Amino acid sequence: MAPSTDLDIVNVTKRFGSHAAVDDVTFSVAPGEFFSILGPSGCGKTTLMRMIAGFEHPSSGDIRIRGKSMIGVPANRRPVNMVFQSLALFPMMSVGENVAYGLTCRGVNRADAEERANRVLERVGLKGFGERRVTALSGGQRQRVAIARCLVLEPTLVLLDEPLGALDLKLREHMKIELKQLQGTFNTTFAYITHDQSEALVMSDRIAVMNQGRFEQVGSPRELYHNPTTPFVASFVGETNRWQGETVGETAGTTSVRLPSGAVLQGRGTASQPTALAFVRPEAIALAQGEVGLGGLPNRFEGRVSAVLFDGANSSLLITTPGFEEPIRAVLPQAGPLAGIEVGAPVHLGWAADAMKVFAA
Amino acid sequence: MKSAQRLTLYLLLAPAILWLGLLIVLPHVEILILSFSERVAPRVYAYGAGNYLEFFTEPLYWRTFARTAIMSIFVTAITLVLAFPIALYIARVAQGRTKAMLLLLCLLPFWVSELVRTLGWMMLLRETGVVSYLLRAMGLADQPVELLYNDGAVILGLVYGGLLFMIVPLANALESLEPSVVEAGFDLGGSRWTVLRRIVIPHAMPGIVAGSIIVFMLTVGNFATPVLLGGKNGLWFTEQIYAQFITRFNWPQGAAFGMLLLLLSSIIVWAGLRLTRQSLGTTLRQA
Ligand SMILES: Nc1ncnc2c1ncn2[C@@H]1O[C@H](COP(=O)(O)OP(=O)(O)OP(=O)(O)O)[C@@H](O)[C@H]1O
Numbered sequence: 001m002a003p004s005t006d007l008d009i010v011n012v013t014k015r016f017g018s019h020a021a022v023d024d025v026t027f028s029v030a031p032g033e034f035f036s037i038l039g040p041s042g043c044g045k046t047t048l049m050r051m052i053a054g055f056e057h058p059s060s061g062d063i064r065i066r067g068k069s070m071i072g073v074p075a076n077r078r079p080v081n082m083v084f085q086s087l088a089l090f091p092m093m094s095v096g097e098n099v100a101y102g103l104t105c106r107g108v109n110r111a112d113a114e115e116r117a118n119r120v121l122e123r124v125g126l127k128g129f130g131e132r133r134v135t136a137l138s139g140g141q142r143q144r145v146a147i148a149r150c151l152v153l154e155p156t157l158v159l160l161d162e163p164l165g166a167l168d169l170k171l172r173e174h175m176k177i178e179l180k181q182l183q184g185t186f187n188t189t190f191a192y193i194t195h196d197q198s199e200a201l202v203m204s205d206r207i208a209v210m211n212q213g214r215f216e217q218v219g220s221p222r223e224l225y226h227n228p229t230t231p232f233v234a235s236f237v238g239e240t241n242r243w244q245g246e247t248v249g250e251t252a253g254t255t256s257v258r259l260p261s262g263a264v265l266q267g268r269g270t271a272s273q274p275t276a277l278a279f280v281r282p283e284a285i286a287l288a289q290g291e292v293g294l295g296g297l298p299n300r301f302e303g304r305v306s307a308v309l310f311d312g313a314n315s316s317l318l319i320t321t322p323g324f325e326e327p328i329r330a331v332l333p334q335a336g337p338l339a340g341i342e343v344g345a346p347v348h349l350g351w352a353a354d355a356m357k358v359f360a361a
Numbered sequence: 362m363k364s365a366q367r368l369t370l371y372l373l374l375a376p377a378i379l380w381l382g383l384l385i386v387l388p389h390v391e392i393l394i395l396s397f398s399e400r401v402a403p404r405v406y407a408y409g410a411g412n413y414l415e416f417f418t419e420p421l422y423w424r425t426f427a428r429t430a431i432m433s434i435f436v437t438a439i440t441l442v443l444a445f446p447i448a449l450y451i452a453r454v455a456q457g458r459t460k461a462m463l464l465l466l467c468l469l470p471f472w473v474s475e476l477v478r479t480l481g482w483m484m485l486l487r488e489t490g491v492v493s494y495l496l497r498a499m500g501l502a503d504q505p506v507e508l509l510y511n512d513g514a515v516i517l518g519l520v521y522g523g524l525l526f527m528i529v530p531l532a533n534a535l536e537s538l539e540p541s542v543v544e545a546g547f548d549l550g551g552s553r554w555t556v557l558r559r560i561v562i563p564h565a566m567p568g569i570v571a572g573s574i575i576v577f578m579l580t581v582g583n584f585a586t587p588v589l590l591g592g593k594n595g596l597w598f599t600e601q602i603y604a605q606f607i608t609r610f611n612w613p614q615g616a617a618f619g620m621l622l623l624l625l626s627s628i629i630v631w632a633g634l635r636l637t638r639q640s641l642g643t644t645l646r647q648a
């Protein structure tokens with residue numbers, strides 16, 4: 001029976017001296033899945049990936065690929081290939097030789113290797129680039145060579161370590177979509193690491209959010225976005241408003257949080273401790289010109305627009321609201337009377353109890 | 362303003378031009394002219410290629426010449442093979458202080474003059490020397506062993522003298538190789554040997570060529586080492602030049618030999634560059 005997972009990480013820990021860069025991490029990746037590891041700089045993503053590739057050895061725990069333990073298997077014998085952050089193309093070889101390198105290492109003869117390399121280059125949109133020097137390529141083209149070099153070997157798993165980090169914004173947006181499509185057409189399992197939450201949300205089937213060597217939460221992009229289970233995930237994934245306060249009561253699943261200013265907010269979640277963190281997404285905040293427009297929302301306030309951050313469909317408003325130390329962020333309505341709102345205009349805002357997540361601080 | 366600037370430039374360049382002109386170009390032009398003059402009678406000279414003809418007709422001369430060329434290539438190759446792992450270690454494994462220490466260690470022998478260094482080798486290798494004594498003490502030999510005055514001793518001395526000049530450009534070239542490129546070589550399934558052959562060596566090629574040229578030039582032109590360690594069997598071409606100039610007092614013949622040696626080094630360096638498809642420019646930058 002074929003194992004139902006391509007990669008299993010079991011209680012893996014990696015210590016550098018006394019510092020645990022990766023701390024007791026466990027997860028599995030299913031065949032064909034696009035799995036991302038998302039976390040801030042220095043949280044141990046690269047270390048984890050290098051252990052899977054075979055360049056670091058776990059201090060404890062097991063790494064299994066298709067059910068086979070990889071402990072003690074050298075990097076060049078593992079059925080995983082890595083796209084490096086710096087791409088690490090071989091500058092002494094042409095594009096074609098770069099792609100054929102892995103095949104010739106396996107003993108495929110030159111003619112066959114070249115032929116297969118050309119076929120893969122064609123599939124990544126680099127037909128006829130085989131003779132070029134890698135230094136004579138654009139950033140996006142180099143990217144595709146680095147991926148083609150891995151895909152030509154038909155590995156069980158491709159590891160990608162922030163491969164879009166070196167690209168400019170426009171190209172990065174483009175490559176995000178292209179990577180996702182490539183993964184689909186080659187039907188290969190991808191493990192992708194990034195500190196950019198939008199990359200992870202757009203491309204992944206599942207995301208693991210990592211913080212200080214540990215996994216905070218693993219789930220689909222929607223789950224992470226709508227149902228974060230820890231305050232770290234709530235604030236790291238997506239834009240959000242964040243307030244700290246004191247739990248003052250919990251009735252019928254509704255938790256009341258009192259801010260230092262005395263304002264009381266209604267939200268969902270259990271806060272066992274007296275101090276609590278409350279999170280509300282900007283798009284969950286309803287805006288109206290008069291209080292009547294907000295109906296029966298439990299959290300209703302009145303503020304004044306302090307800034308309009310125009311960014312097309314992602315435009316938002318910063319609303320200075322009495323009772324809140326920092327301006328509240330809300331999405332700028334695309335239509336209706338508020339679409340043209342200006343700085344200084346008064347506005348009513350509110351949100352449902354369901355829209356506010358409360359965590360113990 | 363403009364002319365003042367130009368004057369400054371000339372003044373600044375003057376020492377370099379003087380140095381090049383007086384010490385390198387001028388003597389060589391002299392030697393070139395000298396090499397084409399033949400002694401027809403005492404103190405009477407005429408122009409002709411006789412000195413060069415003499416070289417080709419006297420087997421001792423051209424055999425010594427060929428022997429010098431071949432041994433020098435051999436010495437360069439051995440130096441390269443020995444220096445490569447050392448340079449690899451210095452460039453890629455050693456860190457911080459260790460790295461500086463190792464380079465210093467390579468430099469240390471050059472604080473004493475070449476003559477003294479070579480004499481040191483003689484102390485070790487002669488019949489009554491340290492190695493001979495140790496061999497006897499360990500019971501590996503029952504009588505004193507003469508390790509001097511053979512090709513092995515000459516090669517040993519020359520390799521030792523060339524090592525540093527190979528290690529430095531090699532370590533320089535290897536240092537600039539990105540660690541992730543080497544890791545990618547392994548990641549895509551390459552064995553140590555494949556990574557060395559297809560990634561590390563091609564990357565280090567400018568350093569290899571630069572080091573080889575320097576070591577080859579130093580070896581071909583060496584005098585003290587073959588004479589002292591090789592003795593009568595040294596048979597280095599520089600000895601022939603020395604003999605013509607100093608012993609025989611036949612300057613035109615010595616000059617012709619000098620020109621031939623220059624020609625030899627130039628041809629071999631050129632061939633080396635062609636063979637490895639390196640340009641002199643990139644090589645010089647590496648050195
Ligand atoms: N070889 C090493 N020796 C000692 N400490 C290390 C080593 N490699 C990584 N670390 C430490 O482990 C931690 C995690 O590093 P890692 O490179 O995995 O972070 P990362 O999540 O990839 O960060 P980034 O997003 O900046 O690339 C860091 O604190 C780092 O200093």
Ligand SMILES: [Mg+2]
Binds near residue numbers: 045046047
């Ligand atoms: Mg990293």
